[in-house]
Amino acid sequence: MIGIYATADAAYSAEKTKDALLASWPQLPAVASDGDVLPALPFIGGAARPAWDDLLIVLFGADPLPAPLRAPIRRELDAARAEKRASRVLPVSTLDAHRQPPEPLEEVLALHCAEPDGPAGERLARRVGALLSLWLRGDDRKVFVSHRQADGQPVAKQVTAYLHEQGYRAWRDEERLVGGDVVQDEIERNIADASMLLLLDTPLAGESEWIAREVDAAIAGFVPIVSVVLRPRGTTGPAGEPGVYAARELKHHRIDVVTDPRGVVELLHEDQLAEMLVAVEGYLSDLLRSQQALAFKAEETFRDAGFDWATLDAQRFLYAGSKQENDWSYIRLLSHCSALPPSFLWAVQALRRYEAASADPHASTFNHRLFIYEPPLPAPTLRRLARDHEAYRDPILRLLDPSRLEAFLSRYQSVA
Amino acid sequence: MSEATLSEQLDPDLRGVRVGLSGAIPEPDEWQGRALDWEILNAVTTLADTVFSGGGYLVHGSHPSFTPRILAQAAPYAEERGEPVATFVLSGLFADSALARQLRDPRHEDVLNLILVDPVIPPGHEGHGAEDSVVRNASLAAMRERLVNEMDAMVIIGGKRWAGSANKPGTQEELELAQARGIPCYPLGGLGGMAAELGALPEFQESQRSRPLTAGPSSPQLTTGVRGLDSAGVGKPDAAALSPDEYAFVRSTQDYGRAIGVIAARLAHRHSG
Numbered sequence: 022m023i024g025i026y027a028t029a030d031a032a033y034s035a036e037k038t039k040d041a042l043l044a045s046w047p048q049l050p051a052v053a054s055d056g057d058v059l060p061a062l063p064f065i066g067g068a069a070r071p072a073w074d075d076l077l078i079v080l081f082g083a084d085p086l087p088a089p090l091r092a093p094i095r096r097e098l099d100a101a102r103a104e105k106r107a108s109r110v111l112p113v114s115t116l117d118a119h120r121q122p123p124e125p126l127e128e129v130l131a132l133h134c135a136e137p138d139g140p141a142g143e144r145l146a147r148r149v150g151a152l153l154s155l156w157l158r159g160d161d162r163k164v165f166v167s168h169r170q171a172d173g174q175p176v177a178k179q180v181t182a183y184l185h186e187q188g189y190r191a192w193r194d195e196e197r198l199v200g201g202d203v204v205q206d207e208i209e210r211n212i213a214d215a216s217m218l219l220l221l222d223t224p225l226a227g228e229s230e231w232i233a234r235e236v237d238a239a240i241a242g243f244v245p246i247v248s249v250v251l252r253p254r255g256t257t258g259p260a261g262e263p264g265v266y267a268a269r270e271l272k273h274h275r276i277d278v279v280t281d282p283r284g285v286v287e288l289l290h291e292d293q294l295a296e297m298l299v300a301v302e303g304y305l306s307d308l309l310r311s312q313q314a315l316a317f318k319a320e321e322t323f324r325d326a327g328f329d330w331a332t333l334d335a336q337r338f339l340y341a342g343s344k345q346e347n348d349w350s351y352i353r354l355l356s357h358c359s360a361l362p363p364s365f366l367w368a369v370q371a372l373r374r375y376e377a378a379s380a381d382p383h384a385s386t387f388n389h390r391l392f393i394y395e396p397p398l399p400a401p402t403l404r405r406l407a408r409d410h411e412a413y414r415d416p417i418l419r420l421l422d423p424s425r426l427e428a429f430l431s432r433y434q435s436v437a
Numbered sequence: 438m439s440e441a442t443l444s445e446q447l448d449p450d451l452r453g454v455r456v457g458l459s460g461a462i463p464e465p466d467e468w469q470g471r472a473l474d475w476e477i478l479n480a481v482t483t484l485a486d487t488v489f490s491g492g493g494y495l496v497h498g499s500h501p502s503f504t505p506r507i508l509a510q511a512a513p514y515a516e517e518r519g520e521p522v523a524t525f526v527l528s529g530l531f532a533d534s535a536l537a538r539q540l541r542d543p544r545h546e547d548v549l550n551l552i553l554v555d556p557v558i559p560p561g562h563e564g565h566g567a568e569d570s571v572v573r574n575a576s577l578a579a580m581r582e583r584l585v586n587e588m589d590a591m592v593i594i595g596g597k598r599w600a601g602s603a604n605k606p607g608t609q610e611e612l613e614l615a616q617a618r619g620i621p622c623y624p625l626g627g628l629g630g631m632a633a634e635l636g637a638l639p640e641f642q643e644s645q646r647s648r649p650l651t652a653g654p655s656s657p658q659l660t661t662g663v664r665g666l667d668s669a670g671v672g673k674p675d676a677a678a679l680s681p682d683e684y685a686f687v688r689s690t691q692d693y694g695r696a697i698g699v700i701a702a703r704l705a706h707r708h709s710g
Contacts, residue, residue: 082569084530087501144630230538233539236624237504237505237539240478240502240505240506241506241508241509242509245472245475264685266501266535266536267501267502267504267535268502269501269502269598270462270474270502271462271474271502272465272472273465279603298597303473307468307471307472307585308475309471310470310471310472311445311471311472311473311475311476314691318692318695320657322692322695324460361583370560395479395483395694396479396480396482396483396694397444397482397486397490397509398441398442399489399490399512399513399514400441400486400490400513400514400531401513401514401516402513403442403444405441411564420442420444421443421444421699422444422483422486423694424483424486424487424694424695424697424701425443425448426698428448428696428698429443430448
């Protein structure tokens with residue numbers, strides 16, 4: 022749930038901001054509130070852990086936050102710090118002359134959005150999409166910046182610092198060779214930690230074995246990649262194309278740069294950095310749309326197989342598929358459409374623990390609990406998980422990807 | 438207690454079937470607000486898993502973005518089955534590339550078979566540089582012919598259209614070779630690219646309906662390892678063909694996972710029929 026709170030002097034923009042968000046994210050519920058009341062979000066001031074789409078946007082002018090609202094927001098900031106996650110509060114300034122968030126948000130980076138129905142509103146919607154895309158995958162905002170030292174070290178340092186300023190936990194690594202060979206373990210460790218890989222495709226990047234391995238590891242490890250192709254202005258032909266072979270057809274964005282006499286890419290201007298951020302956040306927003314589609318696909322498969330489909334908790338992608346098999350038998354399948362693979366044990370445990378709230382005892386009884394995810398984990402990996410964790414041996418738990426869902430549902434045929 | 442996962446219990450029996458994967462990630466102007474590269478890589482992973490889990494083999498022309506995903510999916514199956522489960526075909530033009538080094542990496546030795554196809558140097562051309570378009574096209578054509586000869590069926594995912602370019606789309610060329618061999622071809626159209634374009638062509642739809650199942654004389658390997666095909670390479674008529682409804686679904690749906698399930702079921706019909 023996205024909550025929008027506005028201080029008294031920013032209240033005029035609350036509805037416009039909500040409209041701007043809904044235009045980009047019509048499927049995401051959003052509520053607006055102001056005055057002395059925060060939107061009702063369980064994670065604000067409560068004990069609940071935030072769900073993937075929980076976010077409080079605080080629109081502010083020059084007024085302070087009302088005193089009663091500071092404590093719950095501070096509790097969320099403290100909880101985020103203790104749990105080493107990003108806080109779910111995004112301050113947004115509405116006045117050109119006043120960018121500093123009110124207490125207790127003064128340490129949190131604020132976006133600026135004086136006109137929500139213009140480009141600034143689109144930027145806010147992109148930021149929201151990018152954050153939710155990362156949270157949906159269970160990740161924080163960790164961006165690994167892959168670069169070639171020979172011609173990209175200064176710009177990589179600059180980009181890393183810029184992403185930090187924008188609230189992303191960005192880092193980079195230096196190429197290290199042992200006996201002339203790249204260190205595969207080192208690469209895989211970095212990639213395993215990353216929520217996404219930002220590839221700085223400088224003119225010499227395509228020649229780097231190290232970068233090629235980083236990109237390969239990211240593709241293999243389901244880490245999203247955005248490539249920023251940095252080329253001297255006027256570069257055309259093959260030299261102007263993406264140089265890192267494995268990333269050539271992946272999402273990329275060209276930025277014209279200046280190189281020094283040694284061929285080293287010079288630092289980007291502020292507007293070029295902003296352009297890069299648009300590419301990154303735009304891609305993450307697109308990724309969110311693609312990932313949200315899983316529930317719609319599952320619903321269609323269930324309905325085509327003759328099942329009814331009811332939403333139990335849209336925020337957690339929990340649904341009930343039900344079908345009358347015959348006079349005696351009624352099938353109910355609890356389905357969770359997960360953006361995470363079942364190797365995330367906590368995601369599987371959450372499905373196992375879920376209890377549907379209903380006065381009808383039959384409504385909370387299920388034949389199976391389906392963990393629907395994509396793409397599939399290899400069967401030997403699933404077997405290893407089952408050996409290592411008792412949770413996977415749950416008698417009613419079923420792990421399925423969409424390629425097997427139709428075959429699974431076909432087991433439940435209606436008897437005329 | 439059975440160790441088989443639910444997926445394995447549900448998967449069609451594809452033992453011995455060599456499923457080809459053709460395709461690429463379409464040009465960005467086709468993405469239209471989708472992370473199409475992400476979706477296509479997921480579709481590739483899903484196809485690979487379905488094939489490996491069903492006991493089959495994946496045959497692929499070493500697309501640089503697809504390859505790492507296929508290798509990651511193949512490794513646990515190869516270890517368990519004690520044999521390589523994927524075949525990668527690569528033109529010798531790229532024998533020294535990072536991609537070739539990746540495929541030759543000792544970590545993948547037991548996971549894949551690598552077929553390097555010699556470059557073709559037409560008269561009047563020297564060297565084997567990939568930068569010479571005549572050499573490149575001739576060499577890639579030779580590579581594709583070998584590639585398609587390794588397949589019993591072809592699934593097409595995405596594919597670049599090369600609009601406004603003199604380059605012939607590789608996906609289209611591979612499809613034509615596959616059709617000439619008379620092997621079943623399945624375009625997943627919901628992910629755009631050449632697969633959408635080819636799948637919508639009336640002549641392609643017609644050819645799929647009337648496709649002979651007899652292997653051509655130039656494809657003696659078709660019968661290798663494929664149950665349900667007799668020694669002359671003759672399968673059950675139309676056993677692998679999609680019904681009109683299935684075809685309409687496969688060529689248009691964005692639910693690539695479900696479409697792959699439909700294709701695999703058809704391949705198993707042919708396989709066991």
